[in-house]
Amino acid sequence: MHSVEFTAESSSNGVVERDFTVGEVTGALWSPASGSDRAPLVLMGHGGGMHKKAPAMAGRAHLLVTGCGFHVATIDAPGHGGRPRTAHDEQEIAVMQQAMAAGEPVGPIVVRYNAHLAERAVPEWQATLDALQELPEIGAEGPVGYFGLNMGTAIGVPLAAADPRITAAVFGIFWPESLAEAAKQITIPIEFVLQWDDEHIPRQSGLALFDAFASKEKTLHANAGAHKEVPRFEADSAVRFFARHFGRAVTSSA
Amino acid sequence: MHSVEFTAESSSNGVVERDFTVGEVTGALWSPASGSDRAPLVLMGHGGGMHKKAPAMAGRAHLLVTGCGFHVATIDAPGHGGRPRTAHDEQEIAVMQQAMAAGEPVGPIVVRYNAHLAERAVPEWQATLDALQELPEIGAEGPVGYFGLNMGTAIGVPLAAADPRITAAVFGIFWPESLAEAAKQITIPIEFVLQWDDEHIPRQSGLALFDAFASKEKTLHANAGAHKEVPRFEADSAVRFFARHFGRAVTSSA
Numbered sequence: 001m002h003s004v005e006f007t008a009e010s011s012s013n014g015v016v017e018r019d020f021t022v023g024e025v026t027g028a029l030w031s032p033a034s035g036s037d038r039a040p041l042v043l044m045g046h047g048g049g050m051h052k053k054a055p056a057m058a059g060r061a062h063l064l065v066t067g068c069g070f071h072v073a074t075i076d077a078p079g080h081g082g083r084p085r086t087a088h089d090e091q092e093i094a095v096m097q098q099a100m101a102a103g104e105p106v107g108p109i110v111v112r113y114n115a116h117l118a119e120r121a122v123p124e125w126q127a128t129l130d131a132l133q134e135l136p137e138i139g140a141e142g143p144v145g146y147f148g149l150n151m152g153t154a155i156g157v158p159l160a161a162a163d164p165r166i167t168a169a170v171f172g173i174f175w176p177e178s179l180a181e182a183a184k185q186i187t188i189p190i191e192f193v194l195q196w197d198d199e200h201i202p203r204q205s206g207l208a209l210f211d212a213f214a215s216k217e218k219t220l221h222a223n224a225g226a227h228k229e230v231p232r233f234e235a236d237s238a239v240r241f242f243a244r245h246f247g248r249a250v251t252s253s254a
Numbered sequence: 255m256h257s258v259e260f261t262a263e264s265s266s267n268g269v270v271e272r273d274f275t276v277g278e279v280t281g282a283l284w285s286p287a288s289g290s291d292r293a294p295l296v297l298m299g300h301g302g303g304m305h306k307k308a309p310a311m312a313g314r315a316h317l318l319v320t321g322c323g324f325h326v327a328t329i330d331a332p333g334h335g336g337r338p339r340t341a342h343d344e345q346e347i348a349v350m351q352q353a354m355a356a357g358e359p360v361g362p363i364v365v366r367y368n369a370h371l372a373e374r375a376v377p378e379w380q381a382t383l384d385a386l387q388e389l390p391e392i393g394a395e396g397p398v399g400y401f402g403l404n405m406g407t408a409i410g411v412p413l414a415a416a417d418p419r420i421t422a423a424v425f426g427i428f429w430p431e432s433l434a435e436a437a438k439q440i441t442i443p444i445e446f447v448l449q450w451d452d453e454h455i456p457r458q459s460g461l462a463l464f465d466a467f468a469s470k471e472k473t474l475h476a477n478a479g480a481h482k483e484v485p486r487f488e489a490d491s492a493v494r495f496f497a498r499h500f501g502r503a504v505t506s507s508a
Contacts, residue, residue: 196465196474207461210476211450219485220450220476224469231473233498237491244487 004029004131015065017058022131025124026083027075028052030061031137034069038139040246041071041132043125043166045148045156048110051081060147060235067239068248070145071138075128077155078120088116107175107200114154115178121155126163133165143246147238149173149193149230161185168245170238172221173230175201176209183212190218191241193234198227258283258385269319271312276385279378280337281329282306284315285391288323292393294500295325295386297379297420299402299410302364305335314401314489321493322502324399325392329382331409332374342370361429361454368408369432375409380417387419397500401492403427403447403484415439422499424492426475427484429455430463437466444472445495447488452481 002023009018014033021027032039042064046054052074061072076082079089092113099106133140146169148156153174160166161182169186172193176183190213194206210220219241223231243250256277263272265287272283286293296318300308306328315326330336333343346367353360387394400423402410407428414420415436423440426447430437444467448460464474473495477485497504 196472216478217485218450218478220474222464222474222476224472233494236494240487240490 002127002131003134013062013066015062017053017061022075022124022128024083025075025128026052026081027073027128028057028061029132030058030065030072032065032069037069038137038142039069039071040143040145040242040248041073041129041138042145042147042242043129043156044072044074045121045146045152046074046077046080047148047150047152048114049080052076053081056235060238063235063239064147064242067250068243068246069251070242070246070248071132073128073132075124077151078117078124092116105200110151110200111154111175111178114151114174117151118155118158122159122162125155125159129163129165143167145169145242145246146171147242154179157186158182160188168242170241173198173201173206173227174209175205176212177205179209180212183209184214187214187216189241189245190215191238192218192220193230194220194222195227195230196222196224200227256381256385257388267316267320269316271307271315276329276378276382278337279329279382280306280335281327281382282311282315283386284312284319284326286319286323291323292391292396293323293325294397294399294496294502295327295392296399296401296496297383297410298326298328299375299400299406300328300331300334301402301404301406302368303334306330307335310489314492317489317493318496321504322497322500323505324496324500324502325386327382327386329375329378331405332371332378346370359454364405364454365408365429365432368405368428371405372409372412376413376416379409379413383417383419397421399423399496399500400425401496408433411440412436414442422496424495427452427455427460427481428463429459430466431459433463434466437463438468441468441470443495443499444469445492446472446474447484448474448476449481449484450476450478454481 005021007019016031016033018029057074064070064072079085096109132138144165146156146166149172153171157179160169168189170191192210259275261273268287270285270287274281311328318324318326333339350363398419400410400420403426407425411433414423422443424445446464
């Protein structure tokens with residue numbers, strides 16, 4: 001088993017950000033600057049073409065750390081954030097770019113390629129979680145959440161289905177074809193985000209993926225707007241969702 | 255024009271509660287105990303068979319007053335809360351109770367009867383709002399919100415369509431048949447609540463009513479569960495919705 005190796009550290013606004021590796025996997029861990037008390041951990045998955053410290057990741061991490069005192073970890077997905085691409089990665093990315101340039105539907109390609117990436121990413125996430133839980137400020141007893149939209153959902157749904165350490169999750173903005181079977185195995189509380197006017201994901205498809213989760217407690221947040229127009233207040237809502245389930249008051253005015 | 259006549263006053267947990275009448279209409283107004291600064295006003299509509307100070311009304315009023323410093327007003331719907339019932343009210347209520355006792359669908363009766371009540375209630379709300387805006391602590395310039403589910407939506411949707419003073423609203427848990435036309439005229443920001451497993455309102459009907467609103471900014475919150483199982487955290491969410499649109503920070507940890 002690989003352990004967490006920290007490679008860089010910085011600090012801003014009460015949040016310590018540490019780059020790390022677990023074997024070949026590159027990640028980032030955000031933690032409260034104030035102390036080393038054990039606190040819940042939220043794993044965050046980035047979107048396609050993004051990376052572990054993309055602005056959405058860093059912004060959500062700061063909300064979760066300063067709002068609730070949680071630890072937040074991201075890792076670069078396979079072939080993302082400077083991690084090496086395979087020949088298969090290069091080929092799928094080229095096909096996707098051709099479809100976009102030609103104005104053809106990208107959904108079937110994204111669904112297929114992200115399902116492939118999830119097969120590689122799930123064991124990487126599990127090894128990363130094993131290693132993070134060895135850190136004294138995290139430990140193996142605390143609750144673990146997962147928060148990821150788009151490709152972060154394509155990877156997160158099979159991860160949550162496979163790993164019982166994840167006890168609450170925020171998902172959304174994906175097609176059901178590759179994920180509904182895994183979603184049917186998931187019973188943890190879910191908050192699910194979709195865009196009501198998504199130009200890529202048909203409305204009934206988005207609703208079908210939400211419907212597939214077996215969770216007794218699940219909430220759909222559907223906002224008017226296009227695929228990339230998820231409102232910023234959904235990040236605040238995700239913070240409150242984890243605060244509610246992990247028993248922490250939100251201390252900011254978010 | 256009738257003015258507000260206060261008939262009783264009490265105070266608890268930083269909130270002043272005043273019963274009032276505006277002509278024949280009986281209402282309640284909750285305000286911050288701390289001061290008389292002008293603040294936004296949220297109108298709240300109660301559900302069928304309930305009244306102006308039902309627990310859900312008082313609970314939401316306290317959240318809005320203590321969380322945001324807003325004023326909150328409710329009125330008894332026609333035939334509700336001790337207000338006189340007409341022969342037509344008595345007849346419709348008897349038909350509804352028969353249907354419930356027989357296990358027959360109540361939806362068509364609720365839709366028809368609540369549409370009738372809305373015709374009587376909308377002018378009452380408008381006269382009440384006229385009178386409330388004469389109070390120095392409210393005034394005619396501040397924003398006005400509306401928050402009502404079930405029958406509160408059956409009355410609130412035509413009210414919001416008719417009265418441009420209402421600039422943000424939380425609706426939900428109702429059928430589209432009697433409301434979709436009014437919803438199509440509404441362009442203000444909307445938060446809309448529905449129950450994913452509602453035994454009375456078909457899922458596609460609930461979604462159709464959300465879809466009907468012309469608002470550019472609208473958010474659907476759909477929760478797993480039956481008709482009467484709307485989670486309590488939706489009240490907290492409504493508070494944050496009004497805080498966002500009326501420019502007030504939420505000061506509690508809700």
